[in-house]
Amino acid sequence: MSDCAPTIMWFRDDLRLADNSALCDATSRGPVVCLYVHDPAFPLGGAEKWWLHGALSALDHDLRAQGGQLCIMAGDTHESVSWLVGQVSARAVVWNRRYGPHGRQVDAEIKATLKARGIDACSHPGNMLHEPWQVRTRQGTPFRVFTPWWRAMQAKGPPLPPLPAPDRPAFAVVPSVVRDRLVTPGDLGLLPVRPDWAQGLRAQWQPGEGAAHARLDAFIAEQVHGYSTQRELPAQPATSGLSPSLRFGHVSSRQIWHAVDATGQGDQDIACFLSEVGWRDFAHATLFDFPDLGTRNLRPEYDAMPWRHDPAALRAWQMGKTGYPIIDAGMRELWHTGWMHNRVRMVVASFLTKHLLLDWRVGAAWFADTLVDADAASNPFNWQWVAGCGLDAAPYFRIFNPVSQGEKFDPAGEYVRQWLPEIAHLSDKHIHAPWKAGSSAPRGYPAPIVDLAGARARALAAWKTL
Ligand SMILES: Cc1cc2nc3c(=O)[nH]c(=O)nc-3n(C[C@H](O)[C@H](O)[C@H](O)COP(=O)(O)OP(=O)(O)OC[C@H]3O[C@@H](n4cnc5c(N)ncnc54)[C@H](O)[C@@H]3O)c2cc1C
Known part of the structure; x- marks a missing residue:
């Protein structure tokens, strides 16, 4: 050679x-x-x-x-x-x-x-902070709980410092027989046509390494301080929006770690942000150790869960027409921009798997098709977490009430009004429960598709059969 x-x-x-x-x-x-x-x-x-x-x-x-x-x-x-x-x-x-x-x-x-x-x-x-097999319990087994895993991860010290881009690399001449077989991104038919549903994605996102670093720099300059208190509020532009760039590797988690850590070690906001980046690693480590994360319950007792089959309810959830504003705003944000705020992801996932009693895999499949950051580890990991069947999961009996979640995390209704203009005129008192607005209840907005108390009781009864 x-x-x-x-x-x-x-x-x-x-x-x-x-x-x-x-x-x-x-x-x-x-x-x-x-x-x-x-x-x-x-x-x-x-x-x-x-x-x-x-x-x-x-x-x-x-x-x-x-x-x-x-x-x-x-x-x-x-x-x-x-x-x-x-x-x-x-x-x-x-x-x-x-x-x-x-x-x-x-x-x-x-x-x-x-x-x-x-x-x-x-x-x-x-694209991980440390390789999955480098962070193990004393017995050499995978961690099943985030906090001790995160402690062990941090005990390993910071991830490797990022490498610069190669300086003036040499490129081989590509022979014509190869050039004849190459395709362009356009040839791959990746963009939607008839209909072109991507206007909202184009308005919000710019793929590529340069744009990812501009976003990281802006986040560090403007948002990271305040992250721990603001990040749960979907109306605030308080999170980094780096998830699709991490998904496609425009930026590495090591680059993020070092750039953010350098701005103030020991700071509560920075520690909180880095632990979120840590959840991403934990999800990937879980996929590595449990390769069927995307298809099987990590807690096998959930295999007996009597999930319902209800295409009409699923469609209402997908289209943002459940009659519960925080759910509908989240699902419409997802449809329009390809992204949804983390708190709202948790609430819509809880609504699907508990109030509607639909299998988490159905929800994960919709997210996989509609999220720009759809990730084979983070998506099923988080769905299993919300549904109660995952590692270190929220217990199934913790059922988010979409009205009180809306009132708590979107108290002035700004988020809901942005995505549901048909109810924007409602008072703050009724914005998360439009059916209580009496004569000013909006005509074009659906009535709730389930009764919350009845649906909650049904979910708990199903869970008790396990
Ligand atoms: C049901 C459900 C499904 C999800 N599906 C995905 C998915 O397919 N892809 C995905 O990247 N995230 C997923 N998440 C996690 C989280 O919602 C997003 O990572 C986050 O909203 C991205 O926004 P951000 O970049 O502004 O986050 P920031 O708050 O700025 O966090 C920084 C980074 O940390 C990572 N991160 C934060 N929270 C989590 C988390 N809970 N799990 C894993 N990584 C996290 C992400 O890489 C994120 O970009 C899901 C969460 C839920 C509840």
Whole structure:
């Protein structure tokens, strides 16, 4: 193999140049070919597809600014990587790890194939603060509760300092036979057409590494101080909005950690924010240790839960037409922007799994299709947490009342009025319970689809049968 044989940098959920350990490795070996494979065996939700289109375009743009390009291939992952290795006579393929079961299996198979062909295959730590297997109980088992896990995590010391983007990397010439097989983000059909439902996403988000860092800088300058007191209020722009950038790896959790930690160690707001970033790691570590997190109850007793089948109620929940303003505002925010505030996510998930007694997997599937930050670890982890069947979960009998949750976290009704203009005229007293408004009750807004007290009793009765 010639000394100038290229290394393939295989991008996946790490669409960035800075703090990209595999990319640094690849560029240190000589000329590089940058690859992304779009494989239907790794299905994406509609909102994720929209984001991915922008993310691939942004990465290609950033690579071209350095004299390279992103080679995008469509098809089976294993076949695509193997074919490209042969066509460019690659000496090595490098990537950053992913922690879901399907990705790990595919990566292991590809590694074995490459090694059998005498090609170096090298994986690097993925987008976590520490690798999942590095944080263990004294017995060497996975933690099942967040607080001791977080303590053990912090005892390991800060995550590795972020790496700079490679300085003037060398890019290999891409042969014409390869160029003929490459596709553009536009060819992948990721953007919605007829109807184009993405106006709200375009108005709110800009995929890409540059935009993610601008958001992080703005969060540190304007919002992190006050985070611990404001973050539960959905009407306040108090949280970072970094979740889709973390999902697609425009920014690493290590970069966030060091940037935020440097602004004031020991500060309550910073500690609170970093522990939220910690929940993301805990969710990913859980997926690593419990690969069927997305499909099976982590507490098997919940397998006997008598979930209901009620397509009309599910549709009302999805469309934000339940008659409960905090639920409907959240579901409409999700539909319009591809994102929902964390407190409201908890309340709508509780409403679905408890008041409507519908299976958490049905709700997680809707979130997976509509969230720009839809994440194979954080989404099912949090659904299982709310539904009571997950690790360190909220007990099932803790049932959020959507009226009192609205009154507590949106006391002036600003959030609800933003997303439900048809009830914006109601007084603060009735904004979270429009059916009590008598003659001024809005005509175009639905009556509640369930009676809260009856639905709560039904949920508790179902849970007691377990
Ligand atoms: C039912 C349900 C489903 C969810 N599905 C997802 C999902 O698919 N993808 C996703 O990224 N988050 C999910 N979350 C967690 C959380 O709601 C979002 O991460 C958060 O709202 C993102 O907004 P932010 O970036 O402004 O958060 P910030 O408050 O700024 O927090 C910073 C980062 O910490 C992480 N984080 C915060 N809270 C959590 C949490 N509870 N679990 C895991 N990570 C957390 C996120 O990466 C977030 O970007 C879900 C929560 C619930 C209750």
